[in-house]
Amino acid sequence: MPPRIRLANARVPVRCQRLLCQSDIPTLVRYASTVTTPAPSIEQMTTSPVPIARFPPSQPPSHRRPEYRRSQLLRQYTSIIRTTPLMVFLQHDNLKSVEWTAIRRELSKAMQKVDAKIAAEGRSAPALAPHIKVQIIQPGIFDVALRIVDYFRPSQETLEMGKPPSANDPATQTSAEISLAGSKDDPTLTHDLSRAAQAAVRHKKGKHELSTLLAGPIAALTIPHMSPEHLKAALTVLAPKAFGYPAPTRKANPDWHELSVQNGLNKLSVLAARLDNQLFDVDQTKWVGSIEGGMDGLRSQLVMALQSMGSSITSTLEGAGKSLYVTLESRRSVLEDEQKGTSGEAKGEDKAE
Known part of the structure; x- marks a missing residue:
């Protein structure tokens, strides 16, 4: 069996430990004097802290257990x-x-x-x-x-940012809203x-x-x-x-x-x-x-139906206008013939006289 190594010689003497501790004291005091903790601001003291989320954002709390x-x-x-x-x-x-x-x-x-x-x-x-x-x-x-x-x-309020308007500002939240935030009863979920x-x-x-x-x-x-x-x-x-x-x-x-x-x-x-x-x-x-033809065929049928509907409406409107035009033209020709007849009779009477 190999001989065991005694660790007694590896220990640091107590005198050396005291010297090391005394040499570190000025450094610690100097570091502590330079590093100071800032005082909290007035806003931090007056406003309530933001509630800590109990669940990660990728897995919000659920009424049903999501792992089931x-x-x-x-x-x-x-x-x-x-x-x-x-x-x-x-x-x-x-x-x-x-x-x-x-x-x-x-x-x-x-x-x-x-x-x-x-x-x-x-x-x-x-x-x-x-x-x-x-x-x-x-x-x-x-x-x-x-x-x-x-x-x-x-509702639209719960859809905006996933939170109601009061949840964006912790100062406007009530204690009930703060207690419901991040729980199963949170209405914003x-x-x-x-x-x-x-x-x-x-x-x-x-x-x-x-x-x-x-x-x-x-x-x-x-x-x-x-x-x-x-x-x-x-x-x-x-x-x-x-x-x-x-x-x-x-x-x-x-x-x-x-x-x-x-x-x-x-x-x-x-x-x-x-x-x-x-x-x-x-x-x-x-x-x-x-x-036939799937959705493309249905769209083409719809376009053809709309075109035929437009052409039928156009022909109907044109037919009414054409009939009115023909009626007025026939009436005008009748009036012209009557005027010509009356003027011819008047000329014949003048010649007879």
């Missing part, structure tokens, strides 16, 4: 409802994972064909195939998300998980137009752009018989006729659609899908 799965689903559903103008609600009956995979595969293939067709026609439209999805939703949470998006309207949003839509439970449909196992087809062509292609894959569309032939699309796809489609039924915050039934959804 229900809270995350609620935020996801509100985002989908706000950013998706076209949604189709389907009812499913115990589909297997293999059947869902096969249906999503056929839906993706159909959407890619529509994107390729639009690109071949030279139209400047974004590719929607990667963003079109069919997913299972929780009806109860989705109903709450619908009510928050459609019925919750925070207007996010989807806030207590203000939950209280605003609580009395609207069951009054939304989709509340009666959101019962049982529900799936939603989301299209992030108003595209009748993509809607028609999706319904041709999911429910061709319900909408009267011709089903894909076995020669053109043999994968659609697989047993897993057909078993899954037999368990699906279309309930309704939501287009631009309006509820559409099956017939109205079919009419939207029958628009």
